[in-house]
Amino acid sequence: MAETSEVIGHYVQQQGEGGYQWVPALDQSTELFNAVIGDDISRVEQLYTGHGGSSTHVCLFWGESKEQTGAPRVEAKSRTLAAIATQHGALRVLSYLLSKGVNPRSEGLYEFIESSNPNAPTIRAMLDDAAGNFAPAPGEAPAGPGAHGARTATPDAHGSGAAGQQGYAQQELDQADLENLPYSTADLTRPEYATDTFRMYCFKVLRCSKRYAHDWRACPFAHPTENARRRDPRETRYSSLVCPDYRQGCCVRGDTCQYAHGVFESWLHPSRYRTQLCKDQEKCDRPVCFFAHTISELRTPVDSFVPNPEERLRVPQATQVVLGIAPPLALQMSAGGADTAYAADQGPPVVPDLL
Ligand SMILES: [Zn+2]
């Protein structure tokens, strides 16, 4: 893993309410630094290639000399991308880096948690979960909540080790399943993972960093091939209305569909989550309840989105080729194509996994 000493970010000292603060100077910093601070996961994924897992970068801090008033002073400090993401509360980028195998302890990430950040408890819990992937150093306590029984393999637990992640069963949870879970739901109900922000934008959206055996159904993060996985409503515009085609078992629009795919996408949508009171109110014991239990828990719906009226007729181009609906011109004369793809006795077309 190559160490780099490239300067990626600049901070400037500014007088804030509580004294001097270090503020990122975004227009003088690199695109990678901006993408991490802006929690722009797709850009980080593109730019991250070639930077190595835990490479350290340099950030320059431009301030005033302590010894001599008015004299400028610049200090260079090493920072990993995960440290920058931790410090600036970039949850998506942090979860991505942790899932790539970043060790929160060896990178000293805990030191970078800003207690004033509203996501600080969630960040700490995410670091604890990922720290559970690594044996503690001699004399060090085992990782915090990440170690609360989760690392003990149970007969029901799916997957063990990185390779085990492929073994997750394809299932979809709905509210009824959640009410009748036969195992501990401690992770689902942890307050760090139950904030409105986490439930609406992170629950089953952020990828899971745990490489140890754990029950994916009781884990608030997304796992490969898991159908409960959600699209981030900030990244993809979709409505809380459940997709009629998805409900029938096949939606050719896949991740580009403007309707909700599944109960989580529908009920955890910012236009719907906790906008109505729960019939059981404070007696409710559902691990994940989509309703508010007190007046103060009620939210004002945001991000209402109405799908395009033509949406259900839309077949994305990539899908057309895969399904043989609109083969490239040269192939149109050969057998197959539109007629056979929709032959009545074949049932709905099957969408390959890659969609
Ligand atoms: Zn998990």
Ligand SMILES: [Zn+2]
């Ligand atoms: Zn759909």
Ligand SMILES: [Zn+2]
């Ligand atoms: Zn409830």
